[in-house]
Amino acid sequence: MNFVSSWSGGKDSCYAVMRANQNGFIPKGLLNMMNENGKVSRSHGLPLSVLKQQA
Numbered sequence: 550m551n552f553v554s555s556w557s558g559g560k561d562s563c564y565a566v567m568r569a570n571q572n573g574f575i576p577k578g579l580l581n582m583m584n585e586n587g588k589v590s591r592s593h594g595l596p597l598s599v600l601k602q603q604a
Contacts, residue, residue, distance in 0.1 A: 555576040557592035558600055579604050 552569060556562045556579035565574055581600055582591045589596055 550576050551577045553580060554604075555579075556581045558590055558603055559593055560597040563603075569592075 550574070552574050554562065554566050554569070554576060556566070558581065566579075570576060572574075583589065583597070584591055587597070590600060
């Protein structure tokens with residue numbers, strides 16, 4: 550089964566996606582809220598380049 554997950558870039562969202570994957574779910578997308586200029590995440594202040602590497 551496919552799913553889309555909220556992704557903050559932190560350990561909790563990473564763990565949730567990892568556990569879902571271990572249980573047979575396939576991540577098809579990660580949803581993240583960015584600041585007004587779209588370059589930094591609102592949750593952890595991660596730059597877009599880091600989020601792309603995590604994805």
